[in-house]
Amino acid sequence: MGIWLDYRKHYRSYNTNIRALLWHYCLWQLGAAIYGLLFPLYLLAGGLDEQVMGGLFALSTLGSALTALPAGVVADRIGRKRSFIIGAVALVVIAILRVSTFSVPFLRALHFADGAFLMLFMASAAPFIAENTTTENRMHAFSLGAMVMLGAGIIGNLFGGALPRFVGIFLPAVNEIGLYRIIFVLALLLMASACLFLWRIVDTEKEQKAVDAKKWVLPSARDMGFLWRYMVCAGLIALGATHFMPFATPFFRRTFAATTGQLGIVMSLTQLTVLVATAIAPSLAVKWQPVPAIIFTRIISLPLLLGISTVTSFPVAGGLFMLRSAFMQMSMPLETNFFVSHLSPQFRATANGINNMVMSGTRAVASYSAGIIITSTGAFSGYPAAIQVMLICYALSTFFWWLFFASPRRFKLGA
Numbered sequence: 403m404g405i406w407l408d409y410r411k412h413y414r415s416y417n418t419n420i421r422a423l424l425w426h427y428c429l430w431q432l433g434a435a436i437y438g439l440l441f442p443l444y445l446l447a448g449g450l451d452e453q454v455m456g457g458l459f460a461l462s463t464l465g466s467a468l469t470a471l472p473a474g475v476v477a478d479r480i481g482r483k484r485s486f487i488i489g490a491v492a493l494v495v496i497a498i499l500r501v502s503t504f505s506v507p508f509l510r511a512l513h514f515a516d517g518a519f520l521m522l523f524m525a526s527a528a529p530f531i532a533e534n535t536t537t538e539n540r541m542h543a544f545s546l547g548a549m550v551m552l553g554a555g556i557i558g559n560l561f562g563g564a565l566p567r568f569v570g571i572f573l574p575a576v577n578e579i580g581l582y583r584i585i586f587v588l589a590l591l592l593m594a595s596a597c598l599f600l601w602r603i604v605d606t607e608k609e610q611k612a613v614d615a616k617k618w619v620l621p622s623a624r625d626m627g628f629l630w631r632y633m634v635c636a637g638l639i640a641l642g643a644t645h646f647m648p649f650a651t652p653f654f655r656r657t658f659a660a661t662t663g664q665l666g667i668v669m670s671l672t673q674l675t676v677l678v679a680t681a682i683a684p685s686l687a688v689k690w691q692p693v694p695a696i697i698f699t700r701i702i703s704l705p706l707l708l709g710i711s712t713v714t715s716f717p718v719a720g721g722l723f724m725l726r727s728a729f730m731q732m733s734m735p736l737e738t739n740f741f742v743s744h745l746s747p748q749f750r751a752t753a754n755g756i757n758n759m760v761m762s763g764t765r766a767v768a769s770y771s772a773g774i775i776i777t778s779t780g781a782f783s784g785y786p787a788a789i790q791v792m793l794i795c796y797a798l799s800t801f802f803w804w805l806f807f808a809s810p811r812r813f814k815l816g817a
């Protein structure tokens with residue numbers, strides 16, 4: 403109850419801009435969860451395998467990587483509101499086109515564009531929250547944003563898992579691809595409705611001054627030292643996670659013959675556990691400080707990953723997947739707040755662009771690599787091998803978090 407009252411107090415302290423963004427997140431994620439759950443299965447139904455999927459996911463992250471810095475510059479020039487609206491509306495249009503074809507060249511172009519416009523939206527997200535919150539309520543804003551998306555994702559995954567069977571009862575003559583496309587209409591309507599909240603955002607005076615005075619800022623040695631250390635830690639997580647997480651639904655489908663209903667339940671329960679974990683993350687950070695809390699969640703996730711790659715029971719694998727996601731995702735708001743709080747204000751936008759570029763480039767390489775590993779044959783191949791790569795990367799990231807930010811020889815974070 404105390405945690406709930408704490409979040410309610412902070413929500414009431416937020417201005418219209420933060421509230422509008424939170425409502426956008428809610429409706430968008432509701433539709434995106436339905437879309438994201440079924441889109442890999444839609445591709446499988448269309449005859450495309452995991453290697454093709456890996457290439458598509460790689461192009462999406464490559465699009466983000468190549469446009470990260472330009473997107474940051476454009477977002478600073480045109481303002482947060484315009485970058486949000488242009489990015490979100492373009493993503494809806496691209497999502498419509500993605501489910502209208504199985505042409506691999508066309509899908510490749512669409513996935514690249516999807517990554518580019520997603521980066522335009524994301525380039526403004528963290529700076530926007532920082533500009534519209536105070537030091538006292540900023541961490542809760544990042545956590546609340548994650549919780550809203552998780553809560554909407556729970557409902558979206560439940561609906562996404564149940565809708566194919568439900569629609570199939572009323573439209574028995576429609577084939578699998580047709581069923582998915584009918585459901586995608588609902589998902590896309592939700593995502594389009596979410597965009598309406600973005601028009602309620604008002605550019606703040608603080609933001610407008612930053613836009614008017616924007617110029618290239620040479621970073622200090624301290625800023626660059628912090629940035630490259632942070633990117634090593636975060637980059638290893640991105641490298642590892644992308645070897646498995648985009649392929650989670652095909653993994654459960656092919657390995658355990660899971661139905662869409664079962665997948666929806668697993669994904670919903672996963673997001674429910676992540677929601678609870680994210681809610682308690684700020685309290686954990688206050689008690690232990692952010693860096694020890696982050697390291698703790700990393701350590702706990704390692705044996706869970708090992709279990710996913712070795713068990714033969716779908717309920718056990720689903721439970722381990724659920725717990726792994728909870729421990730990993732609960733630290734994300736802490737990492738975001740840690741990142742923006744230890745950079746000079748004038749360098750945050752540039753640093754965010756550099757970080758996004760490196761993370762997206764890493765995911766692009768990992769997506770392509772994962773597709774090859776999963777579809778290959780031999781001693782080191784298939785989903786177990788991809789999960790083992792993820793495990794190794796997580797272990798290395800945990801070590802570097804300790805080395806750079808918690809060990810006696812750690813990087814000094816003081817100003």
